Amino acid sequence: MAAHDPVEQKYVYDFAEGNKDLKDLLGGKGANLAEMTNLGLPVPPGFTITTEACKAYLTTGREPDGLAGQIEAHLESLEREMGRRLGDPDDPLLVSVRSGAKFSMPGMMETVLNVGLNDRSVIGLSAQAGQNDRFAWDSYRRLIQMFGKTVCEVPGEEFEHALDEIKRAKGTHDDLDLDADDLRGLVDAYKKIFAKHTGREFPQEPREQLDLAIRAVFDSWNAERAILYRRQERIPADLGTAVNVVAMVFGNLGPDSGTGVAFTRDPGSGAQGIYGDYLANAQGEDVVAGIRNTVPLQELEQLDKTSYDQLLDIMARLEEHYKDLCDIEFTIERGKLWMLQTRVGKRTAAAAFVIAGQLVDEGLIDLDEALHRVNGAQLAQLMFPRFQLDHEFEAVAKGIGASPGAASGKVVFTSARAVELAAEGEPVILVRRETNPDDLNGMIAAKGILTSRGGKTSHAAVVARGMGKTCVSGADELDVNVPAKKFTVGDHVVNEGDVVSIDGTTGKVYLGEVPVMPSEVVQYFEGELDPENTDDALVRSVHRIMTHADAARRLRVRTNADTGADAARARRFGAEGIGLCRTEHMFLGDRRELVERLILASGERERENALAALLPLQRADFIEIFREMDGLPVTVRLIDPPLHEFLPPLEQLAVNVAVAQERGEDVAKEEALLAAVRRMHEENPMLGLRGVRLGLVIPGLFAMQVRAIAEAAVAVVRDGGKACPEIMVPLVGAVQELETVRAEAERIIAEVVGDSGVEVLIGTMIEVPRAALTAGQIAEAAEFFSFGTNDLTQMGWGFSRDDVEGAFFWRYLELGIFGISPFESIDTDGVGRLVRIAAEEGRAARPGLKLGVCGEHGGDPDSVHFFHEVGLDYVSCSPFRVPVARLEAGRASITTTGSDSR
Ligand code: PEP
Numbered sequence: 047m048a049a050h051d052p053v054e055q056k057y058v059y060d061f062a063e064g065n066k067d068l069k070d071l072l073g074g075k076g077a078n079l080a081e082m083t084n085l086g087l088p089v090p091p092g093f094t095i096t097t098e099a100c101k102a103y104l105t106t107g108r109e110p111d112g113l114a115g116q117i118e119a120h121l122e123s124l125e126r127e128m129g130r131r132l133g134d135p136d137d138p139l140l141v142s143v144r145s146g147a148k149f150s151m152p153g154m155m156e157t158v159l160n161v162g163l164n165d166r167s168v169i170g171l172s173a174q175a176g177q178n179d180r181f182a183w184d185s186y187r188r189l190i191q192m193f194g195k196t197v198c199e200v201p202g203e204e205f206e207h208a209l210d211e212i213k214r215a216k217g218t219h220d221d222l223d224l225d226a227d228d229l230r231g232l233v234d235a236y237k238k239i240f241a242k243h244t245g246r247e248f249p250q251e252p253r254e255q256l257d258l259a260i261r262a263v264f265d266s267w268n269a270e271r272a273i274l275y276r277r278q279e280r281i282p283a284d285l286g287t288a289v290n291v292v293a294m295v296f297g298n299l300g301p302d303s304g305t306g307v308a309f310t311r312d313p314g315s316g317a318q319g320i321y322g323d324y325l326a327n328a329q330g331e332d333v334v335a336g337i338r339n340t341v342p343l344q345e346l347e348q349l350d351k352t353s354y355d356q357l358l359d360i361m362a363r364l365e366e367h368y369k370d371l372c373d374i375e376f377t378i379e380r381g382k383l384w385m386l387q388t389r390v391g392k393r394t395a396a397a398a399f400v401i402a403g404q405l406v407d408e409g410l411i412d413l414d415e416a417l418h419r420v421n422g423a424q425l426a427q428l429m430f431p432r433f434q435l436d437h438e439f440e441a442v443a444k445g446i447g448a449s450p451g452a453a454s455g456k457v458v459f460t461s462a463r464a465v466e467l468a469a470e471g472e473p474v475i476l477v478r479r480e481t482n483p484d485d486l487n488g489m490i491a492a493k494g495i496l497t498s499r500g501g502k503t504s505h506a507a508v509v510a511r512g513m514g515k516t517c518v519s520g521a522d523e524l525d526v527n528v529p530a531k532k533f534t535v536g537d538h539v540v541n542e543g544d545v546v547s548i549d550g551t552t553g554k555v556y557l558g559e560v561p562v563m564p565s566e567v568v569q570y571f572e573g574e575l576d577p578e579n580t581d582d583a584l585v586r587s588v589h590r591i592m593t594h595a596d597a598a599r600r601l602r603v604r605t606n607a608d609t610g611a612d613a614a615r616a617r618r619f620g621a622e623g624i625g626l627c628r629t630e631h632m633f634l635g636d637r638r639e640l641v642e643r644l645i646l647a648s649g650e651r652e653r654e655n656a657l658a659a660l661l662p663l664q665r666a667d668f669i670e671i672f673r674e675m676d677g678l679p680v681t682v683r684l685i686d687p688p689l690h691e692f693l694p695p696l697e698q699l700a701v702n703v704a705v706a707q708e709r710g711e712d713v714a715k716e717e718a719l720l721a722a723v724r725r726m727h728e729e730n731p732m733l734g735l736r737g738v739r740l741g742l743v744i745p746g747l748f749a750m751q752v753r754a755i756a757e758a759a760v761a762v763v764r765d766g767g768k769a770c771p772e773i774m775v776p777l778v779g780a781v782q783e784l785e786t787v788r789a790e791a792e793r794i795i796a797e798v799v800g801d802s803g804v805e806v807l808i809g810t811m812i813e814v815p816r817a818a819l820t821a822g823q824i825a826e827a828a829e830f831f832s833f834g835t836n837d838l839t840q841m842g843w844g845f846s847r848d849d850v851e852g853a854f855f856w857r858y859l860e861l862g863i864f865g866i867s868p869f870e871s872i873d874t875d876g877v878g879r880l881v882r883i884a885a886e887e888g889r890a891a892r893p894g895l896k897l898g899v900c901g902e903h904g905g906d907p908d909s910v911h912f913f914h915e916v917g918l919d920y921v922s923c924s925p926f927r928v929p930v931a932r933l934e935a936g937r938a939s940i941t942t943t944g945s946d947s948r
């Protein structure tokens with residue numbers, strides 16, 4: 047037989063042949079069933095058809111050579127083990143056919159139970175079950191229903207409808223009231239439905255049922271909902287699913303049978319205990335379908351103490367074995383417990399931290415492994431304010447948590463109305479079926495965005511995340527009627543102006559205003575909660591894991607801050623310096639007038655006066671920041687954006703001047719301003735006169751800033767403080783630019799610092815691709831590089847950073863051109879390659895060259911791992927992301943053999 051051919055690929059594994067590490071091949075369910083089998087736990091016998099078989103089938107449209115023979119061989123051995131043959135009329139073996147991919151995709155793919163039943167074996171099954179006709183006919187009707195729906199695409203409602211009819215005729219709502227005759231009648235009705243839709247009789251041949259069911263599970267990998275789910279969860283599309291063929295055990299054989307699900311700890315909070323639900327006299331799909339109400343698992347102790355004790359024992363064993371929270375599915379058949387599934391269970395962000403801490407306490411894992419088990423995305427989630435939910439608030443809908451946070455506000459349906467109400471100071475929630483680029487203003491004005499369509503990569507989701515705005519997308523229970531300015535959900539009608547609350551983490555939608563409470567994790571970082579002295583298990587665990595991450599990490603973490611307040615907060619959050627102090631904000635507010643004078647200066651003297659007036663103000667800014675950072679390095683970047691950004695917009699100014707002229711007013715000053723704005727107008731300001739180019743064109747501008755920095759440092763040191771300034775030149779593309787600025791800066795610094803002991807480093811941003819490619823030359827004139835990955839991404843891809851995310855990234859994400867915006871997570875292949883080249887060539891030219899990154903990517907978990915791997919010295923990010931960067935830098939430093947829980 048083909049199965050014995052030594053070169054034939056092995057497509058089928060008995061449970062005894064696999065283990066938990068074979069998820070790629072056997073899927074999560076199959077690998078864990080094998081693991082439990084090998085632990086000696088009571089798992090019904092069975093075998094797994096590999097993901098390789100599925101992939102071969104999906105590529106060629108037919109089962110790979112040898113598969114049929116291998117299934118035959120494994121089926122025979124299953125039959126031998128069970129002492130029954132598949133579909134034997136007198137004593138049938140029945141099997142379930144279950145999907146199981148590497149990553150859990152709950153409810154997305156197919157399952158068929160009771161395969162092997164037909165018009166004859168249903169009689170044998172009844173005899174097997176002690177002349178339980180009702181059970182046998184119920185099992186048969188379930189097979190026809192599931193098989194019809196899953197394998198032959200018969201509309202499920204037709205079966206539901208037939209079932210309802212019989213119940214109505216009998217005057218009951220409860221399936222359990224139907225007797226054997228009713229169910230036999232239902233089987234007839236189901237068979238007719240099957241024949242009507244498929245043009246054939248329900249297959250009586252058990253092996254044909256099995257083969258068709260296996261094929262249907264393979265096909266379900268490419269069902270629309272599965273594809274959507276994978277896209278949302280970023281699960282690769284080419285993994286395929288395994289298929290598990292398992293001997294049936296029955297939870298619906300009477301009151302001493304039942305089925306349930308359980309967690310070894312609370313997946314919501316991480317608290318220890320027994321969490322689960324049990325349903326007597328039922329099969330698994332009854333629990334899922336919610337036909338009858340389950341009871342808390344604890345009640346099983348009264349119903350069947352032996353099984354309950356055995357279950358607790360098994361749960362403890364599983365936790366000890368997997369060293370993690372496990373979730374399980376089980377069935378009790380006439381007092382005998384069977385394990386149908388286990389896996390390392392999904393959990394909330396809070397539970398992930400709490401459980402990791404507990405497992406360390408219990409000696410099951412070490413701190414490295416605990417650090418590995420949590421991640422920056424979870425920590426970031428815990429840093430958002432949350433709704434304070436009590437029993438009063440029940441969600442009316444659940445969509446996709448597309449951008450985290452908690453927001454309440456008045457419902458509006460158009461962008462224009464959002465802008466109007468927000469201008470009146472009202473918090474608003476913009477509700478749309480889906481958003482498009484025309485909604486941008488409304489999205490900016492709103493506190494939160496709610497859509498009834500679209501997933502995690504829809505326009506609404508991508509743009510909201512980019513703005514850091516709460517968003518729930520794809521809440522498909524909402525019927526949004528924009529012209530009528532209302533939406534309906536269930537029995538509720540919500541009109542414009544009504545208040546709703548949305549939770550961008552859980553995706554839940556509430557009517558009315560839900561109070562918001564601050565994050566205890568932020569309170570801890572702020573120093574308001576003492577981790578040694580709190581009974582908050584989450585805070586204790588976060589503290590412990592953060593402490594370990596800090597000890598483990600090689601990367602330093604700095605912050606992007608340009609005010610004393612931001613610098614102070616970032617220090618409380620653990621920043622070890624400032625990696626980017628953008629000086630441009632220091633030219634706004636009441637200093638605009640000085641900047642205007644600088645720009646409009648008609649001669650050298652006027653310009654010098656304006657700069658002289660700016661100098662003390664800048665000095666005071668830097669003194670405040672150096673004091674806050676108290677000796678930690680502070681990278682001050684010389685002014686970057688084009689100067690016309692500090693002037694009024696061209697159109698507005700032109701209109702004002704025209705109107706004033708019309709009225710005959712004296713507009714000499716405005717006209718001069720308008721002329722200057724016209725002179726400086728650029729078609730592509732991002733590629734125009736900014737950064738170092740500005741410093742080289744406007745005499746004295748950079749010199750004033752350098753002087754202010756040096757004087758501020760000297761002032762702080764003279765006062766007994768410490769200051770470590772690093773002057774950073776933006777937008778350098780050629781070493782000559784840097785050399786020119788450097789020569790002048792060195793002269794000023796030498797003059798100012800004298801013998802004060804102040805040391806000032808001079809370095810550059812690497813944010814123009816040419817700078818990255820000529821890093822060896824540039825390093826000759828730089829004591830440090832800081833990668834400006836925002837501009838490097840903009841110029842590397844040619845994507846305008848101000849426009850593209852809202853304009854068309856949603857489409858690129860939909861098409862899979864990239865899985866995540868390259869402005870959010872570093873494009874390691876392209877932009878990352880530029881970083882790698884510059885780091886290597888820079889260090890080759892100047893050993894010990896200090897390397898950091900200060901673009902947005904500095905606080906992005908995946909990017910932090912990349913920067914660690916490339917060998918940077920530090921990452922710098924906004925104050926709020928500093929803890930996330932610390933945690934991820936720690937995670938990047940440890941090596942562990944454990945597996946991520948996804
Ligand atoms: C960058 O380009 O990555 C950067 C940090 O500078 P900015 O965002 O100010 O242009």
Ligand code: MG
Pocket residue numbers: 813834836837
């Ligand atoms: Mg930049």
